[in-house]
Amino acid sequence: MKIDENYILKTIAGTPVVMPVGEAAEKIHGMIKLTPSASHIWQALSEGKDYDEVVSYMTALYPDTDPARIKADLDGFINKLRDMGILTD
Amino acid sequence: MEGKIPVKELMPFLEAAFAAGKTFTLPITGTSMLPLLVAGRDTVTLSPPSLPLKPGDLPLYRRNDGAFVLHRVIYVNNGAYTMFGDNQFLPEEGITDSQIIGVVTSICRDGKTFPVSDAEYVKYVSGKLKNPEKRFFRRRLRYKLHPLKVRLLGENPNEPSKDSVQLVHKTGEAAVELLRALVNDETPNLPPDLDYKALYAFCEAHRITALAGEALQRASAVPSDAAEAFTKQMFKTAARHAAQERECQDLSKAFSAEGVPHCFLKGTAISAYYEKPDLRFMLDLDVLISKEHFADAEKVMLGRGYIRGQDDGKDIEYIKKPFLIAELHHELKYDYDPGEKYFSKAFSSLKETGSGTALEMTDEDFFVYVLSHTAHHFLSAGTGLRSIVDDYYLRKKLLPVCDAQTLCEKLEICGLTEFNRTIEKLTDYWFSGGEADKLILNTAEYVLSSGIYGNRENAAINSLMRYSGTDADKGAYFLKRLFPGMEMMIKLYPILAKAPFLLPFTWVTRIFKSVFSFGRISAEAKTIATASEAQKSERDSFFKKLGL
Numbered sequence: 281m282k283i284d285e286n287y288i289l290k291t292i293a294g295t296p297v298v299m300p301v302g303e304a305a306e307k308i309h310g311m312i313k314l315t316p317s318a319s320h321i322w323q324a325l326s327e328g329k330d331y332d333e334v335v336s337y338m339t340a341l342y343p344d345t346d347p348a349r350i351k352a353d354l355d356g357f358i359n360k361l362r363d364m365g366i367l368t369d
Numbered sequence: 370m371e372g373k374i375p376v377k378e379l380m381p382f383l384e385a386a387f388a389a390g391k392t393f394t395l396p397i398t399g400t401s402m403l404p405l406l407v408a409g410r411d412t413v414t415l416s417p418p419s420l421p422l423k424p425g426d427l428p429l430y431r432r433n434d435g436a437f438v439l440h441r442v443i444y445v446n447n448g449a450y451t452m453f454g455d456n457q458f459l460p461e462e463g464i465t466d467s468q469i470i471g472v473v474t475s476i477c478r479d480g481k482t483f484p485v486s487d488a489e490y491v492k493y494v495s496g497k498l499k500n501p502e503k504r505f506f507r508r509r510l511r512y513k514l515h516p517l518k519v520r521l522l523g524e525n526p527n528e529p530s531k532d533s534v535q536l537v538h539k540t541g542e543a544a545v546e547l548l549r550a551l552v553n554d555e556t557p558n559l560p561p562d563l564d565y566k567a568l569y570a571f572c573e574a575h576r577i578t579a580l581a582g583e584a585l586q587r588a589s590a591v592p593s594d595a596a597e598a599f600t601k602q603m604f605k606t607a608a609r610h611a612a613q614e615r616e617c618q619d620l621s622k623a624f625s626a627e628g629v630p631h632c633f634l635k636g637t638a639i640s641a642y643y644e645k646p647d648l649r650f651m652l653d654l655d656v657l658i659s660k661e662h663f664a665d666a667e668k669v670m671l672g673r674g675y676i677r678g679q680d681d682g683k684d685i686e687y688i689k690k691p692f693l694i695a696e697l698h699h700e701l702k703y704d705y706d707p708g709e710k711y712f713s714k715a716f717s718s719l720k721e722t723g724s725g726t727a728l729e730m731t732d733e734d735f736f737v738y739v740l741s742h743t744a745h746h747f748l749s750a751g752t753g754l755r756s757i758v759d760d761y762y763l764r765k766k767l768l769p770v771c772d773a774q775t776l777c778e779k780l781e782i783c784g785l786t787e788f789n790r791t792i793e794k795l796t797d798y799w800f801s802g803g804e805a806d807k808l809i810l811n812t813a814e815y816v817l818s819s820g821i822y823g824n825r826e827n828a829a830i831n832s833l834m835r836y837s838g839t840d841a842d843k844g845a846y847f848l849k850r851l852f853p854g855m856e857m858m859i860k861l862y863p864i865l866a867k868a869p870f871l872l873p874f875t876w877v878t879r880i881f882k883s884v885f886s887f888g889r890i891s892a893e894a895k896t897i898a899t900a901s902e903a904q905k906s907e908r909d910s911f912f913k914k915l916g917l
Contacts, residue, residue: 286615290647292607293586293600299608301615309691311608 281325287366289322298322317342318357376437383471387417392474395429401454402439405493411478413439415471422450425494427473430464443501453501459690540564540571541817547584548577548758549800556587565595574820575753579606579648607647609692613654616693623669625725632657632719632728634698639739642762653694659716660699670695680863705748707917708741708783733776736767737783744788744917748831750823757816761796787916808914834905852876
């Protein structure tokens, strides 16, 4: 899984946001606000972690959360990124 | 926006109305048709279009990406329309008949309805059809020259009341406190009766809103509307910066692929020294290109979708929607720039960065270059707080890696030794609790009362100061303003470089055009007429103490 390099994660005023740059800025006007957990997933994907590694990473970050819920949230986020053309295999 | 119905959802009703031979009333959203149409106040009546459209028609059309737009036809070329919103400065080309949905036949503006055949409206439209491509430059110039005092105090910047002056000082001090807290990573200490609206206007005029907003995050008891306004500007500035930063990388790769040596200048290079580069507002990207590679560089720009803008003799502007502006400089030459001579051969002293054909200044040259540019603004119309924050970060992060002796020598060559000392003391006074003597307080006052690019009053007094004497010299000043020399006129009318005999014609054209800037000229005339010998001599003495 690879995040398109035309999308970059920044934290502005304490809020993680994804900003489209270059060619992506011509397709998406504005920016995408992320929740803190989504920004952790984004960071893990940016570092080149594969699906299982991201699950382990998120489980370690959120030990009190049901692993099934973590997986479901991760799947939802990954699907959203794929639909938007931000994440490719 | 709450209560706003997207045009997409209105389409079935519009189609049904047209099918029944009726018109359709559309509420206005957005700002692109200002000043004619105001969102939430005005509506337009649409009828089925009579194709082909003609220049001046105001159609509703659907873009290829599905967006619905109400903009004016400016040109028709081989069946394709070029559209401009009345409040826009970049065209949208290639709109065809198949995209046209309806055309405006009457307008309800501020409660008054009139047909598009109304004589006053027809006159307005004919004005909008004249030189729309020049709107960008007119607007940018107006933006650059808009004085801080007009923003804060209304339309009479020359005679602010005592209360108004105190407001400028109070908001200025609060802005400095926010920057002090920012650079020291501390909580700002703001007065409880602070006028946040004035503070926002002040920060905008100095292009430090996003930086101030970062510090404001840590402040307590900030009104929610003010906090929201500053935060919004932080997001906008960061998004702009991210796009500009990527564009720099892409441009550098493209120049390298074409073998064009290039060096990024000013804000592009300065922001790298900030703790939070994203929050430093950059208007444009500045790139130094050698004259022999300029044609190749231009090919790169045009190939990347930029359109060529103004050529002022030392740099050419390139614009790419929605907000990318790049200036390609072939020389580092500004009026009243102490380092002009030294940097006239800047290109030959650049060093390789190791990345393609990208070059950079030596650390010492870069520090002196930025300081020299600040001095240029001081001598022209003044400069604002952002220049001082730039200087602070360069002193903090760049100076430690500079060779002290080389730096001193270069400052001396450029005549900037004293100015360097003063700005160092000013940053120390504002951001590190240092002491201030009268010169530092005067310098602080000069910076606070200027916007990012100074103000008209400073520009007029500084220009007039160069004409020593009294009334006779005011006359000489006006003559010079009416009939500038060849060098200045070539910047305005590049054709003069090839045909200097046209100089008298361009003077007349310029004077004729200036009739449309009566407000600005009247303000300048008033400043000049009321500028006392004491004011000129005070400014002259101030600059001398700065070593300028």
